[in-house]
Amino acid sequence: MEELVQEERTQRASSFEEEVLRDYWIALVSREASLLARKEVLTGKAKFGIVGDGKEVPQIALAKFFRPGDWRSGYYRDQTLMFALDLSTIEAYFAQLYADPDNDPFSGGRQMNSHYATPLIDREGNWLPHQDMRNVSADISSTAGQMARALGLALASKKYREHPELSATGSFSDNGNEIVFCTIGDASTSEGVFWETMNAAAVQQVPMIVSVWDDGYGISVPIDYQTTKKSISKALSGFHSDIIGEGIYMVTVKAWDYPTLCKVYQEVTDHVRTTHQPALIHVKEVTQPQGHSTSGSHERYKSKERLAWGGRI
Ligand SMILES: Cc1ncc(C[n+]2csc(CCOP(=O)(O)OP(=O)(O)O)c2C)c(N)n1
Numbered sequence: 001m002e003e004l005v006q007e008e009r010t011q012r013a014s015s016f017e018e019e020v021l022r023d024y025w026i027a028l029v030s031r032e033a034s035l036l037a038r039k040e041v042l043t044g045k046a047k048f049g050i051v052g053d054g055k056e057v058p059q060i061a062l063a064k065f066f067r068p069g070d071w072r073s074g075y076y077r078d079q080t081l082m083f084a085l086d087l088s089t090i091e092a093y094f095a096q097l098y099a100d101p102d103n104d105p106f107s108g109g110r111q112m113n114s115h116y117a118t119p120l121i122d123r124e125g126n127w128l129p130h131q132d133m134r135n136v137s138a139d140i141s142s143t144a145g146q147m148a149r150a151l152g153l154a155l156a157s158k159k160y161r162e163h164p165e166l167s168a169t170g171s172f173s174d175n176g177n178e179i180v181f182c183t184i185g186d187a188s189t190s191e192g193v194f195w196e197t198m199n200a201a202a203v204q205q206v207p208m209i210v211s212v213w214d215d216g217y218g219i220s221v222p223i224d225y226q227t228t229k230k231s232i233s234k235a236l237s238g239f240h241s242d243i244i245g246e247g248i249y250m251v252t253v254k255a256w257d258y259p260t261l262c263k264v265y266q267e268v269t270d271h272v273r274t275t276h277q278p279a280l281i282h283v284k285e286v287t288q289p290q291g292h293s294t295s296g297s298h299e300r301y302k303s304k305e306r307l308a309w310g311g312r313i
């Protein structure tokens with residue numbers, strides 16, 4: 001018996017170790033892809049690059065709890081999530097950077113780069129079984145444009161839960177048990193559609209989790225000029241609810257704190273999937289090691305201290 005227990009413990013430990021190593025590997029490869037992407041643009045091989053360095057770890061934590069049938073409605077920083085969900089390969093990532101019409105699986109080179117999508121229909125035009133897929137609705141270049149769509153997708157799940165007979169109409173929903181994972185940058189939370197969406201989600205109580213990747217900048221504009229109290233979770237505090245209340249379930253977590261991120265994403269996804277209460281995860285201390293995009297140099301507007309801090313992780 002003692003031996004069996006020991007063996008089980010060893011197995012559990014090794015699968016845990018494997019998981020942590022796999023996560024580290026995804027973060028590492030994703031960071032290298034970001035560094036190479038900037039070089040590819042600045043050496044003239046691609047036109048423009050906007051990449052996800054600094055946002056790796058929270059996306060890896062999120063991916064662990066993203067189930068088939070769930071949706072992402074997000075923005076251009078989410079390459080690590082795409083890698084972790086097996087929805088992008090490195091080849092696909094560079095194909096979209098080069099706007100390669102034959103090999104970019106997201107838009108065939110038609111969208112701005114780092115705009116992700118999964119197909120909704122097959123080549124013959126038939127619906128794909130969304131309830132069995134990890135779904136990404138096509139990114140939109142206007143910042144915060146992903147918000148209203150996230151709300152619509154989450155509202156659909158609410159309807160499917162309220163009307164079980166709807167599930168028989170196709171492979172779109174597992175009785176409303178899916179979640180919409182919405183991602184947005186700190187500066188884009190200043191936009192009207194962000195606030196309208198949060199209010200409507202709280203009133204309607206829909207299964208939407210908004211992750212704010214807070215790197216403290218919107219291009220060159222620091223958060224001091226952009227967000228009330230320099231904190232979107234503080235600014236939203238009137239929306240906050242505890243687990244049994246109304247409103248939005250809100251949690252704050254640091255972008256480099258891997259164990260807490262894993263715990264928070266597990267807790268919040270379980271809660272939202274069960275209750276359909278919307279949630280906001282304010283991910284703070286996100287870095288931006290190469291600045292906003294290949295069209296700028298953050299050395300021109302960030303302090304030496306911030307540059308030193310942001311370059312570490
Ligand atoms: C409606 C709209 N206004 C302005 C822009 C230009 N723009 C692109 S990204 C960006 C800053 C976004 O900052 P944030 O939301 O913090 O995301 P981050 O890039 O820092 O992750 C701006 C202003 C845009 N794409 N859409």
Ligand SMILES: [Mg+2]
Nearest residue numbers: 185186215217
């Ligand atoms: Mg930002």
